[in-house]
Amino acid sequence: IFILYALFIIFRRLSKDFAWARFYFISWVPFLAGAAIQPLVLLNYVDSTFITRNAFLFAVMIEITFMAFALAERMRRNEQDRIHDISYHDFTRLPRKSMLENAMNEMKISGKNDFCVLIIKPEHIEQISLYIDDKANAALFKRLSRRLSSLFIHNDAIVKLSSNHEKICFLENNCLAIIVNNEKNQQDLPVLIKSIQQLTSETFQIDDLKLPLSAVIGVANHPEHGSANYLLINHAQLAVNDAQLVYGRWAYYQSEKSDHTSYLLKLATDLKEAIENDTLAIYHQPQIDLKTLRVCSSECLIRWEHPREGFISPDIFIPLAEDLGLINQLTLWVIKRALAQHQQILVNNNHMVSINISGKDIAHEHFFTNALSIIEESGIAADKIILELTESASISHNKQSLELIQKLGDLGFTISIDDFGTGYSSMAQISHLPFQELKVDRLFVENVNDDHKRKTIAEATVKMAKGLGLEVVAEGINSQEDEDTLRSFGCDIGQGYYYAKPMPIDDYLDWLASQNNGRTQKRVDLDGEFIPADKI
Numbered sequence: 210i211f212i213l214y215a216l217f218i219i220f221r222r223l224s225k226d227f228a229w230a231r232f233y234f235i236s237w238v239p240f241l242a243g244a245a246i247q248p249l250v251l252l253n254y255v256d257s258t259f260i261t262r263n264a265f266l267f268a269v270m271i272e273i274t275f276m277a278f279a280l281a282e283r284m285r286r287n288e289q290d291r292i293h294d295i296s297y298h299d300f301t302r303l304p305r306k307s308m309l310e311n312a313m314n315e316m317k318i319s320g321k322n323d324f325c326v327l328i329i330k331p332e333h334i335e336q337i338s339l340y341i342d343d344k345a346n347a348a349l350f351k352r353l354s355r356r357l358s359s360l361f362i363h364n365d366a367i368v369k370l371s372s373n374h375e376k377i378c379f380l381e382n383n384c385l386a387i388i389v390n391n392e393k394n395q396q397d398l399p400v401l402i403k404s405i406q407q408l409t410s411e412t413f414q415i416d417d418l419k420l421p422l423s424a425v426i427g428v429a430n431h432p433e434h435g436s437a438n439y440l441l442i443n444h445a446q447l448a449v450n451d452a453q454l455v456y457g458r459w460a461y462y463q464s465e466k467s468d469h470t471s472y473l474l475k476l477a478t479d480l481k482e483a484i485e486n487d488t489l490a491i492y493h494q495p496q497i498d499l500k501t502l503r504v505c506s507s508e509c510l511i512r513w514e515h516p517r518e519g520f521i522s523p524d525i526f527i528p529l530a531e532d533l534g535l536i537n538q539l540t541l542w543v544i545k546r547a548l549a550q551h552q553q554i555l556v557n558n559n560h561m562v563s564i565n566i567s568g569k570d571i572a573h574e575h576f577f578t579n580a581l582s583i584i585e586e587s588g589i590a591a592d593k594i595i596l597e598l599t600e601s602a603s604i605s606h607n608k609q610s611l612e613l614i615q616k617l618g619d620l621g622f623t624i625s626i627d628d629f630g631t632g633y634s635s636m637a638q639i640s641h642l643p644f645q646e647l648k649v650d651r652l653f654v655e656n657v658n659d660d661h662k663r664k665t666i667a668e669a670t671v672k673m674a675k676g677l678g679l680e681v682v683a684e685g686i687n688s689q690e691d692e693d694t695l696r697s698f699g700c701d702i703g704q705g706y707y708y709a710k711p712m713p714i715d716d717y718l719d720w721l722a723s724q725n726n727g728r729t730q731k732r733v734d735l736d737g738e739f740i741p742a743d744k745i
């Protein structure tokens with residue numbers, strides 16, 4: 210009885226956890242029986258027949274058959290586990306994107322084409338997930354999906370993703386997704402969305418932390434917003450971004466925006482081609498010493514004449530190049546060209562060259578070494594080169610970039626902070642950057658006298674920078690009044706359409722030659738002979 214009970218326990222356990230192992234286990238029974246029968250035949254306890262005489266042989270054959278079953282079952286189980294692992298997210302145990310896609314395929318195959326994908330994103334989840342570990346993150350999504358399941362379980366319009374009635378999919382970027390069959394959806398979509406938002410807008414407790422959560426929802430309709438699965442999902446994701454900006458916290462995908470995205474992608478491809486084919490141009494805009502009115506340097510500004518689109522502003526393609534990783538290549542091209550053209554300027558003039566460097570350039574060590582070798586090849590000394598940094602705040606937060614800027618300063622380059630006063634470049638943020646020059650953004654300079662607030666900001670900025678021992682450049686000087694006002698504040702250098710617009714190198718050389726012995730034609734009667742020590 211005890212042995213039978215033990216066998217029963219073992220069998221039960223095996224059938225539960227290792228179903229395949231029970232075949233191994235069973236295979237031993239005929240083997241043992243066969244092994245027992247044969248001696249019994251020899252001792253004449255059992256009749257000698259064909260079967261009993263060959264009992265051991267038969268037992269081995271049965272055992273092999275069971276073993277084969279066991280092996281097949283084991284392989285089937287492994288395959289099932291593998292598919293399960295691929296289909297379900299590790300921590301949340303929720304269906305993954307592949308199951309969402311399968312369900313979408315099934316909808317399409319069965320002719321149910323009127324459906325939409327809804328992506329539900331807990332607001333601020335990117336930030337929240339930085340403070341919690343994977344397990345807590347998964348717990349949050351498990352709870353969220355449990356709540357939503359209670360809403361979806363009796364709603365036939367929400368498409369099942371598996372035979373287990375699962376309806377919610379977990380996307381790797383911390384979002385949940387569902388498919389809604391529009392034909393079956395009795396209520397309006399906004400009503401369904403409202404109830405999802407209500408269910409998810411409660412406080413979630415993670416460990417001891419109580420988090421107020423709310424959901425933003427993006428919707429993409431099939432086939433209107435894309436027929437390929439990946440497109441629908443991506444478009445619903447894009448709609449989530451828009452949803453964050455609207456009052457109702459949900460949005461449909463807007464195709465015009467995507468047209469814009471693909472336009473920009475095409476533009477980036479053309480830009481890369483233009484860099485490689487050398488079809489970009491560099492324009493020069495003079496910078497004037499406000500004390501002596503001498504031209505003390507020129508800023509090199511990139512120009513792109515697109516073969517079909519015409520002139521495209523750097524304000525459009527520079528951020529694009531930064532986003533798509535083309536900026537290093539672009540800036541190296543600019544440095545090479547700008548320095549070659551500067552050699553031409555140096556034949557009859559003695560001034561510095563100012564080149565724009567993006568914050569995204571500085572983060573790369575290889576950019577630094579490549580730039581230095583191009584500069585070395587050009588033969589132009591570092592103390593004749595000004596590097597204008599845009600997005601200087603992001604540089605000041607990156608240790609490696611900061612070190613590279615320091616090295617550039619040590620090598621003798623003048624580091625200039627561009628567009629000061631706009632964007633993120635506040636004094637607090639750039640105060641640890643080693644720089645010598647500050648360019649006050651043209652927003653505060655152009656027609657400075659027309660606006661009292663602008664004038665006050667310009668004055669305070671220039672005085673503060675001078676107090677810190679910096680050289681100050683005013684961009685966007687448009688008139689004699691602008692120049693006079695900025696000079697009265699203590700500004701050293703002016704740049705703007707009042708003196709000259711940016712121009713190609715040949716025009717610039719002519720322009721320089723037409724100036725009065727290196728001074729601009731404007732107001733030559735100005736007294737004062739001061740020339741900043743590190744200029745000219």
Ligand code: C2E
Nearest residue numbers: 510511523524527543565566567599685686704705706711
């Ligand atoms: P930025 O470096 O602040 O360049 C000055 C911009 O102001 C130039 O525009 C110039 O044409 C314009 N400007 C100059 N004087 C006046 C004026 O009196 N009034 C007005 N309204 N505008 C004036 P641009 O050439 O369109 O360049 C725009 C921005 O694109 C630049 O701003 C710079 O941030 C970026 N950029 C241009 N070339 C390059 C480059 O080679 N590399 C990088 N990384 N950025 C560049």
Ligand code: MG
Nearest residue numbers: 508565597627
């Ligand atoms: Mg600049």
Ligand code: MG
Nearest residue numbers: 627628648684
């Ligand atoms: Mg600027």
